[in-house]
Amino acid sequence: MTATHLDPDTVIQLVGDAVTAPSMHNAQPWKFVFHAGSGGLALYGDPERAMKRTDPNHRSLHLGCAAALFNLRVSAAWIGLPVRVQLLPDDAEPWLFATVTIDETAGADHELASLHDAVRRRHTSRYPFSEEPVPTALLDGLWAAAHVEGCRLTVPDTWHIDTVLGLVRDAEHREEIDPLARAETAAWTSPTQDASGTRSDGIPAAAFGPKVSGGRTPVRDFGWANPIPDRGWAVFEKRPQLALLSTPGDTRADWLRAGQAMERVLLQATADGLATSMTSHPLEWPELRWTVRDPVAAMGHVQMVFRLGYGPTGPDTPRRPLTEVLEIRE
Structure with missing residues (x-):
């Protein structure tokens, strides 16, 4: 052309x-x-x-x-x-x-x-993934996808995964007791309709996924804000496979580079046959965000937490x- x-x-x-x-x-x-x-x-x-x-x-x-x-x-x-x-x-x-x-x-x-x-084809999946590990070759490809956009993708060790999962739970608790945060989530997950009879933004109930039955997962549960009858429960993977996207700085330009890297990683993962979800939950609270980073790695500022694996793709939103x-x- x-x-x-x-x-x-x-x-x-x-x-x-x-x-x-x-x-x-x-x-x-x-x-x-x-x-x-x-x-x-x-x-x-x-x-x-x-x-x-x-x-x-x-x-x-x-x-x-x-x-x-x-x-x-x-x-x-x-x-x-x-x-x-x-x-x-x-x-x-x-x-x-x-x-x-x-x-x-x-x-x-x-x-x-x-x-x-x-x-x-890329959709956020809030459903359980299998325990099958993501091959190293695919993780290397995702690292390269982030790198070409000027960012860093790090796969945390087991101990740090536990730390991140704990921070997610801490962030959930903070939101539950913060009336402004609760109202914000409720506003974007409500079934409010527009003139056409449907809502053109927000998280619809079909995308909430099942409730977690035991264990911890970085999947954000939007269902507590607007409960759904008969939503169902599911057992999620015991050890979620996470990756952390970070930038050297934390300026507006860094955020714009990180957003492009985030989407490049997600599209590459989708092309590789992986299901994905993200959480920014612990990154939304300044008291928690710094703790998300791995203190033994030169990660800079964490901008997004990915969950990767094999499982059902999420619905259209x-x-x-x-x-x-x-x-x-x-």
């Missing part, structure tokens, strides 16, 4: 793939603006969709928007369209996270293009219509 400027039809295709990205509570806190005259595409964060209690500095909001940006890069590579991404291009516009333009000097990125099939997330200007 040869072009010097993006066109509306192409932008619609790119953004359609972009918005399948994960975000905290499936809030989908992104806004794309296409400037038809210049052919440039801009990605903004939407502060109206921020978690004011559990994400007050908007770290998770940045991660979600950056995951959508990575999907857009994959989509562009798949149609043979090299693009240039500039992060945080204007200090005067703090909610402008990135701009995307065609890069006439770049060649095709076959590695990115190969991930396109996974973009719409709703997505906002493109008319809400994409604006085309002359």
Whole structure:
């Protein structure tokens, strides 16, 4: 594909793939603006969709928007369209996270293009995984996926897995006794409907998964906020296989790199036949976040906790219509 400027039809295709990205509570806190005259595409964060209690500095909001940006890069590579991404291009516009333009000097990125099939197959799975270990070769590939985006992926030792699981439980307890945090979770897991009769954001009940029967797991239980009759129980894996994504620093630019690395890891895992889920629960409490890192590893700042394994894929979760997330200007 040869072009010097993006066109509306192409932008619609790119953004359609972009918005399948994960975000905290499936809030989908992104806004794309296409400037038809210049052919440039801009990605903004939407502060109206921020978690004011559990994400007050908007770290998770940045991660979600950056995951959508990575999907857009994959989509562009798949149609043979090299693009240039500039992060945080204007200090005067703090909610402008990135701009995307065609890069006439770049060649095709076959590695990115190969991930396109996974973009719409990736779903968060809050179901039990088997005890089958993830092969080292696949973990090495996920490490490489994070590394190419400027981040680090670490597989914690057994003792540190126990520490992380304990911190998840601690974070759950903190949320349960914090009325603002409880209200926030309840708001994004309620079945409130829009004019069409369905909700286009949030975590639907079908995606909660079963309740945990014994043991500890890093799967976030959204069911306590909005209980579901006959939801059911299940035994989860005894030793969850975790991976920690970290960055050297903890700036907004680090968060945007981490979000792209997060999605690259998730798409690579999906392409490799793995089921995945994530938790940011202990990362949402400053008192706990620092403890998530491995003190004997040069990990920097942990941005996400992955759970990897073999098991059922999660269900589709709703997505906002493109008319809400994409604006085309002359």
